[in-house]
Amino acid sequence: MQKIEAIIRPEKLQTVKAALDDLHHGGMTLTEVRGHGVQRGITEQWRGRSFAVEYLTKVKIELVVNDADVDTVIDRIVEAARTGEVGDGKIFVSAITRAIRIRTGERDEAAL
Ligand SMILES: Nc1ncnc2c1ncn2[C@@H]1O[C@H](COP(=O)(O)OP(=O)(O)O)[C@@H](O)[C@H]1O
Numbered sequence: 323m324q325k326i327e328a329i330i331r332p333e334k335l336q337t338v339k340a341a342l343d344d345l346h347h348g349g350m351t352l353t354e355v356r357g358h359g360v361q362r363g364i365t366e367q368w369r370g371r372s373f374a375v376e377y378l379t380k381v382k383i384e385l386v387v388n389d390a391d392v393d394t395v396i397d398r399i400v401e402a403a404r405t406g407e408v409g410d411g412k413i414f415v416s417a418i419t420r421a422i423r424i425r426t427g428e429r430d431e432a433a434l
């Protein structure tokens with residue numbers, strides 16, 4: 323099992339969710355987050371003036387998936403979330419050692 327954490331543009335959330343619909347039937351966690359990448363809060367243009375935004379609002383999607391599904395999920399997210407502009411976000415993948423569905427006591431892949 324692996325956890326895929328994708329930090330994406332909030333306006334891409336519905337597109338990303340739709341891209342995962344037929345593939346990922348398990349649960350997912352969404353968090354509104356704020357952060358910056360290498361541009362450190364890019365200077366934005368607003369009404370003809372530019373100003374620095376230190377932390378930009380993003381959405382973090384977390385999903386724990388079977389090992390066999392990891393690469394497909396990543397490909398789908400990249401394709402759906404990408405605009406080609408700075409700030410498209412990032413995906414982190416980490417190993418998950420245990421999962422337990424509290425209601426039933428199911429373990430590991432059966433618990434996803
Ligand atoms: N190294 C990192 N560790 C944790 N979060 C990160 C990291 N890099 C980026 N993020 C998160 O991803 C969001 C989007 O980053 P982005 O600007 O697309 O990355 P970059 O500028 O590095 O290409 C950031 O606002 C931040 O929340």
Ligand SMILES: [Mg+2]
Binds near residue numbers: 359360361362408410
């Ligand atoms: Mg950036």
